[in-house]
Amino acid sequence: MQLRNQVEWALHCCSVLAGLPAGRYLSTKVLAELHGVPKEYLSKALQGLSQAGLVESTLGPSGGYRLAKTPGQITFLDIVEAVEGKTSSFVCDNIRYNNPCLRKGYRADGACAIAQVMWDADQAWRDKLRSVSLADLGKTLRKTVPADILDKTQGWVLERS
Amino acid sequence: MQLRNQVEWALHCCSVLAGLPAGRYLSTKVLAELHGVPKEYLSKALQGLSQAGLVESTLGPSGGYRLAKTPGQITFLDIVEAVEGKTSSFVCDNIRYNNPCLRKGYRADGACAIAQVMWDADQAWRDKLRSVSLADLGKTLRKTVPADILDKTQGWVLERS
DNA sequence: CTTAATAAGGATATTTAATATCCTTAAGGA
DNA sequence: TCCTTAAGGATATTAAATATCCTTATTAAG
Numbered sequence: 576m577q578l579r580n581q582v583e584w585a586l587h588c589c590s591v592l593a594g595l596p597a598g599r600y601l602s603t604k605v606l607a608e609l610h611g612v613p614k615e616y617l618s619k620a621l622q623g624l625s626q627a628g629l630v631e632s633t634l635g636p637s638g639g640y641r642l643a644k645t646p647g648q649i650t651f652l653d654i655v656e657a658v659e660g661k662t663s664s665f666v667c668d669n670i671r672y673n674n675p676c677l678r679k680g681y682r683a684d685g686a687c688a689i690a691q692v693m694w695d696a697d698q699a700w701r702d703k704l705r706s707v708s709l710a711d712l713g714k715t716l717r718k719t720v721p722a723d724i725l726d727k728t729q730g731w732v733l734e735r736s
Numbered sequence: 737m738q739l740r741n742q743v744e745w746a747l748h749c750c751s752v753l754a755g756l757p758a759g760r761y762l763s764t765k766v767l768a769e770l771h772g773v774p775k776e777y778l779s780k781a782l783q784g785l786s787q788a789g790l791v792e793s794t795l796g797p798s799g800g801y802r803l804a805k806t807p808g809q810i811t812f813l814d815i816v817e818a819v820e821g822k823t824s825s826f827v828c829d830n831i832r833y834n835n836p837c838l839r840k841g842y843r844a845d846g847a848c849a850i851a852q853v854m855w856d857a858d859q860a861w862r863d864k865l866r867s868v869s870l871a872d873l874g875k876t877l878r879k880t881v882p883a884d885i886l887d888k889t890q891g892w893v894l895e896r897s
Numbered sequence: 898c899t900t901a902a903t904a905a906g907g908a909t910a911t912t913t914a915a916t917a918t919c920c921t922t923a924a925g926g927a
Numbered sequence: 928t929c930c931t932t933a934a935g936g937a938t939a940t941t942a943a944a945t946a947t948c949c950t951t952a953t954t955a956a957g
Contacts, residue, residue, distance in 0.1 A: 576737055576738065576739050576740070576820055576825050577737065577823075577825055577826075577827060577914095578737050578825050578826050578827075578854075579737070579943095579944065579945080580827075580829065580944085580945080581944090581945090582826070583826070583827075583828065583829060583831060583850070584831065586850045586854075587831055587832065587850060590850060602902085602903065602904090603903080603904075604902090604903085608836065609834075609835055609836070609837075610831040610832075610834050610835070611831060611834025611835075611836075612831060612834075613945085613946060613947080615946070615947055615948075616945065616946050616947080618904075618905085618906090619906090619945095619946095621904085622904080622905065622906075625904085625905090632903085632904055632905090633903085633904085633953090633954075633955090634902080634903050634904055634905095634952080634953045634954045634955080635901085635902060635903055635904095635953065635954030635955040635956080636901065636902045636903070636954075636955050636956055637902085637903090637954095637955065637956085638902070638903045638904070638953090638954065638955075639903075639904085640904090651853055651854070651857070659737055662738075664737050664738055664739050664825075665738075665739050665743070665744070666738060666739075666741075666744075667744065668741065668744060670744060670745065670748055670771040670772060670773060671748065671771075673770075673771050673772025673773075674770055674771070674772075675769065675770070675772075676770075688873055689744070689747045689748060689751060689873065692812055692865070692868050692873070693739075693747075693812070693865075695864060696812070696861050696862075696864035696865045697861070699860045699861055699863070699864040700857050700858070700860055700861040700864075701857075702860070703856060703857035703860040703861075704853070704854075704857045707853050712849055712850065712853070738943095740914095740915065740916080741915085741916080742915090742916090763931085763932065763933090764932080764933075765931095765932085774916085774917060774918080776917065776918055776919075777916065777917050777918080779933075779934085779935090780916095780917095780935090782933085783933080783934065783935075786933085786934090793932085793933055793934090794924090794925075794932085794933085795923080795924045795925045795926085795931080795932050795933055795934095796924070796925030796926045796927090796930085796931055796932055796933095797925080797926050797927065797930070797931045797932070798925095798926075798927095798931085798932090799924090799925070799926080799931070799932045799933070800932075800933085801933090898957100899956100899957085900955105900956085900957080901954100901955090901956085901957095902953100902954085902955080902956095903952100903953080903954075903955095904951105904952090904953080904954100905950100905951085905952085905953100906949100906950090906951090907948105907949085907950085907951105908947100908948080908949080908950100909946100909947080909948080909949100910945100910946080910947070910948090911944100911945075911946070911947090912943100912944080912945065912946085913942105913943085913944070913945085914941100914942085914943075914944080915940100915941080915942070915943080916939100916940075916941070916942085917938100917939080917940070917941085918937100918938080918939070918940090919936105919937080919938075919939090920935100920936085920937080920938100921934100921935090921936085921937100922933105922934085922935090922936100923932100923933090923934085924931100924932080924933085924934100925930105925931085925932075925933105926929100926930085926931080926932095927928100927929085927930080927931100
């Protein structure tokens with residue numbers, strides 16, 4: 576079980592956008608080159624972030640993306656779910672009902688106890704992701720990031736993450 | 737991101753084995769028919785459980801699998817990891833170092849802050865799974881399982897889960 | 898006003914992982 | 928001796944992840 580690489584990309588992109596001066600945008604092209612990932616595919620992840628309302632975009636030259644909320648309002652869970660979806664990592668196919676010893680059509684009262692445990696664990700994972708925002712990330716990062724912020728021709732910013 | 741169906745199968749098989757009278761075995765064939773899943777593929781999951789030391793097997797007629805420990809000693813995490821592996825759901829490819837603004841070969845002091853958050857969440861998931869054993873599952877199940885335990889020709893037991 | 902850059906998104910190709918089947922071997926019980 | 932079983936290697940099939948290509952509408956810059 577593995578999260579898609581787009582999740583890593585989206586998290587890093589949001590981290591960079593969180594450090595962007597107010598009003599500025601970063602394009603897919605720049606974000607892709609900054610992270611060394613394919614532009615077209617990264618674009619799908621950014622579209623997911625946009626549809627989730629985490630970032631907003633503008634067209635044309637000097638267009639691109641910026642955060643739609645403050646870093647403190649965007650959690651890791653928001654970003655992960657925007658890319659990976661909200662469905663649980665465990666899918667219960669109710670194989671308990673395949674038991675040929677059971678009379679046909681039998682259904683128990685409650686949910687499958689096994690599935691419940693798995694869903695609880697999934698919830699614990701999401702709770703943890705929800706407890707960290709891009710602002711929290713910044714606090715950690717500020718300690719380790721070198722002071723020399725570069726500003727190349729395309730307006731790249733130093734990778735903050 | 738989704739766990740493989742073998743995880744569900746393995747959990748249900750262990751749940752059934754936990755209710756088996758001492759000394760008895762259940763074969764792959766019976767476990768497969770009991771849950772309505774392909775025998776050959778389920779076999780791979782059971783082999784994983786065996787290699788992890790969660791179940792033990794015996795050959796020949798009336799052979800099969802039984803738990804290698806008490807239900808209280810086998811956690812959900814044990815079973816999930818036996819099938820799905822122990823590697824984190826998040827893989828850090830250190831795309832932060834792809835930044836062309838960084839001088840070649842630059843490496844930060846600590847681990848990627850983003851990866852750390854993701855790994856912490858993964859740990860929270862595993863901690864939750866580790867906190868539940870097959871014995872705990874039994875407590876829940878006893879409340880809902882019908883009293884009529886069937887004992888068909890092949891020695892099937894009522895699906896407990 | 899024109900031109901180039903951009904996001905959005907549909908269509909499709911490629912690659913990888915999950916799922917499933919088949920077969921052989923060695924061991925155990927009747 | 929014969930049948931049943933677990934173990935596991937090899938291979939096929941299916942689905943998902945990854946990636947590319949292309950078109951359209953929009954926007955800013957010149």
